[in-house]
Amino acid sequence: MPETWDYTLYIPNDPRAVTVCRRTLRLILTLHGLIGLVDTAELLAAELVSNAVRHTKGPAALRVRRTPEGVVWIGAWDTDPAPPDPPLPLEEVGESEDGRGLGLVSACAQVWGWQPSARFGDRGKYVWCELLAA
Template sequence: MPSTGPDSLLCPLITPTPRTPSTLASTHRPAYVPRSADPSALAYSFTVPGDPRSATVVRATVRSVLRTHGLTAMEEPALSVAGELVACATRFAPGQDLYHSLRWQEGALRIVNWDAHHAHSDPRQAAHCTACRKRTLLLLAAVVHECRGTWGISKPGSTTEGTRIWASLPLDGGA
């Protein structure tokens, strides 16, 4: 008969340690070990639908990540940046998946958004498209500037690579 206790949730290849009252305290490990509040452990990636309503999910996720890692002072600029990235991506790749990445690199929060909008083969169309994205991201640019950060749009390499926009918010400027 299959076990229905807490150990039944483990991989069937794992042999659980027998639990007796004397060993229970020394062998018990929680099912989930929270990540460190240290920002250097911050590394998250997730995908949301290319829909304007996804901004709510992205902002809630960013807020949760920042609070988990003790970076509440950076909440407002990071939430603004994340929301602007979703707004822009849903305009250029509506209905397509949007990939987000949050990383701590060299004392800064790096937020990356990737969407499936591909490169234009005509250089004039590509330049026009990039200029439209930059106009769409004026609020993002202002927030990043105020935080003494950097941002950019990576050039798509082929028709399947999509477009990646990133922003880096330093801790001292973001707070």
């Protein structure tokens, strides 16, 4: 059975938090021997966290955990309880920076979704994805 763990990084509503989350995630995965997932996981976490920071006004959080089945779960929590807009196919987005985040998540993760969740005493949601650890 794989080692399980669970980390949560609470962040302010600040675009610089995306870089903090990427670097923290890289460190977590490297220290747990999952270096092969780092590049994809960093991309996915950056998209999820940047959406949380860009589209809401409150605090946010990055949560990363490894399940007993060996799946790495990455989620970004934000203070907007509304579901995210459905992802656009990447070929429709083109070179535009807007609208590509969940398209990248959908293309790179095994599965993704969202769920209502409360943190900091605020209602909100997690937008999450899963990566299989080889």
